[in-house]
Amino acid sequence: MSQTAEHHIPSLTFRDTVRSSDADAVRDIVASTGFFTSAEIEVAVELVHDRLSRGERSEYFFLFADCDGRVVGYSCYGPIACTVGSFDLYWIAVHEKWRGRGIGSVLLRATEERIAAAGGRAIYVETASRAQYDPTRRYYENNRYVREATLKDFYTPGDDKVIYSKRIRGA
């Protein structure tokens, strides 16, 4: 199945640099997923502005997947303060119109390569246990992330925080 899906992957260009037009692109992509509240969408956009205004001093790094000059997906990650080689993956999303073609996994792999090149040893990602996030958890598990911890009722009674991690080979 996934072989077939990967067959349809369009030709992607990966880009580390952030442009001012990326703020709108990120808003479009995150909103298109239908997963996030407007407050959460604004947080995603705010991180782009942080990177644009603070440059290298920002702790947020981005990887954009462009196709024919359009941003179809992106990830946002960064080193975790006070750790040696642990990185958070804050956001990873593919525009709804481009989902189901394996772009998410290709983007994740490209992000892991960037993190490894930056000296990363491990990547952490947090998600929720509620049913809405079943595809998200499956996505990480399919990409060899390990469910390392669960914080019971963290978000609200009945909705746990789930922390996944993946060990990677640093540069």
Add this chain to the structure above:
Amino acid sequence: MSQTAEHHIPSLTFRDTVRSSDADAVRDIVASTGFFTSAEIEVAVELVHDRLSRGERSEYFFLFADCDGRVVGYSCYGPIACTVGSFDLYWIAVHEKWRGRGIGSVLLRATEERIAAAGGRAIYVETASRAQYDPTRRYYENNRYVREATLKDFYTPGDDKVIYSKRIRGA
């Protein structure tokens, strides 16, 4: 033993409001513990400035324990975004000169009451597994915090992140 220790607790006044002089007080307290790097100390001070400049819009809340007009300890906590009733305890510290008198536990209890009054259901606190933090972990365990999760090698190989939590009764 702890009964005897609590006998010596000086008369403390708790204060929620933040004064500009608290920035220096926090620096003194955090530095006095000998636990933190200068970068970490600056993070602690920065949170005071955030509260002073942004007021109610700041997500950082403080509780100061004053004795005879001097700040002897403090805690910094706040609601965790996108959760209903989960709070982070970011910092809690007592000045080295005042340690060993049970002030830390009294301050922790007073902080828990503030969080409960603000609708908190649960408090989360993160610490490290390395030996330096043995007293810290014992302190939370003595105060009925439960070791809920461990992220192996999170800080550096051999030094895990340990997440404690405590369920409290919200207002």
